[in-house]
Amino acid sequence: SNLITAGLGTASLWGGRGQVSDTLxxxxxxxxxxxxxNEGTDYIENSSTGDKVMLYDAAFSCTxxxxxxxxxxxxxxxxxxxxxNWSENGMNTFQLxxxxxxxxxxxxxxxTPQKI
Numbered sequence: 086s087n088l089i090t091a092g093l094g095t096a097s098l099w100g101g102r103g104q105v106s107d108t109l110x111x112x113x114x115x116x117x118x119x120x121x122x123n124e125g126t127d128y129i130e131n132s133s134t135g136d137k138v139m140l141y142d143a144a145f146s147c148t149x150x151x152x153x154x155x156x157x158x159x160x161x162x163x164x165x166x167x168x169x170n171w172s173e174n175g176m177n178t179f180q181l182x183x184x185x186x187x188x189x190x191x192x193x194x195x196x197t198p199q200k201i
Contacts, residue, residue: 126165132176
C-alpha cells in the first residue's frame, strides 16, 4: 500500500495500479485525485472544495455509492473509493476520461449522481 501526501499548492495524486489499498492525502491547494479500474480500494483524506476525483479509466463504472456519517464509499466492479469527511458542499466533482463531470446530491442517506 502507498501513502501519498500533497504539499502546498496544486497537486495530482495517484496510488498506482494494482489491487492494494492506497491513501491519498490532500494538501492546502486544489488537488486532483486519480482513480481507475482494477486499483483496489483507495482512500482520500483531507479533501476540500475545489478538489476533483479524476476517474480516468473509461471502463470504470459506479455500482453503488453509500454515505455513512461523513464517509462516502463509491463501489465499482473492480474496487472502491473511500472519501473521509465528505460533504456535498465540499469536494464533489467527479470527472470521467471523456470530460463529463458528475456530482452527488444527498437527500437523507440517499446519494444520487448528477451530470454537471
